[in-house]
Amino acid sequence: MNSRPNAFSQWPDAQGRFGDYGGRFVAETLMPNILRLEKAYEAAKSDPEFKAELDEFARDFVGRPSPLYFAERLTEEFGGADIWFKRDELNHTGAHKINNCLGQVLLAKRMGATRIIAETGAGQHGVATATVAARFGLPCIVYMGATDIERQKPNVFRMKLLGAEVVPVTSGTGTLKDAMNEALRDWVTHVKDTFYVIGTVAGPHPYPAMVRDFQSVIGREARAQMLDRIGKLPDAAVACIGGGSNAMGLFHPFLEDESVRLIGVEAAGKGIETGEHAASLNGGEPGILHGNRTYLLQDADGQIIDAHSISAGLDYPGIGPEHAFLHDAGRAEYLSATDEEALEMFQLCAKLEGIIPALEPAHALARVRDLASELGKGKTILMNMCGRGDKDVFAVAEHLGVGL
């Protein structure tokens, strides 16, 4: 019964498990929704009409394919391997998140949903969901921790402009994990008409696999673009990790290419040893959150701890179960970068490449720097530039002690 896939790219198994991780740890009352979603997604996946519609909006609304770019001056600066960026920061709304929101909202439409719900921490996923919901005329309710609403006013205003309703969540610490619980509760009580758009490769099966599939457009394009431009695959593919969706989207099409090292970079915050970080794999333990089993930040009693990172998009207290699996299997490596390193790379990339990166991929760039010297000249590194830094300029100015 429990046949184990024999290739990395074929997971999860029929139960939605990635080895010891993933699965469906949800209330019995949620199962009908989840089974309906799984069935609908399975059907949509192999329907050419669904794929044609997804491709059309990815092209005309999101702006895909995103370019592949040789970061010549950073390559010179780091003095080793050639560095290439996959430019997903050029997408509509400025990051990779819309790839997934577009897929899920099109699926919602196909399932006849009349109401879209989502949870958001920093507000980026809320904005991307509200953007696509607006395009298709669907009412959108975004659950957001009250603390986060206070911290992320511009994104709250964006969501409202886009016609979404932002519902403050005051339970717990009023942050992302509380908003996720509230969204799951909403979904249980609106079985028939509501579609829950999850923003990363987390949640109960089929979400981790479905979000990965929608984000895999990043890796599929990049793989073909590398072959086209330099006639070979990169030696390493690197991405930052919050929940892990842009990294999983980059990695998945390379999973069977043994020569390609896959490297995820978590947020080490003020340093993993300080406890103030968001590095679930490097500084967490397996447990259950948001309907799946994975590595989490939790205290001795198993309570989820709020993550810390200079980058609001990385402070998710868990990581997608597929990463936990690839970590344990040794197929992908997981490193980390601190707030300080991200700040340094943010400025360096702006000055040398004329690209202001989001603070999230600035973490990845810190490890690209080491890797460039380690691999040396003649080797190639592909990094996902998953978001642009416009949203971060105020936070960075504050950290640098510059008034704006």
Ligand SMILES: *Cc1c(COP(=O)(O)O)cnc(C)c1O
């Ligand atoms: C949300 C976000 C992330 C973190 O999410 P993943 O699921 O790990 O990709 C990273 N970068 C940017 C720009 C984001 O907006």
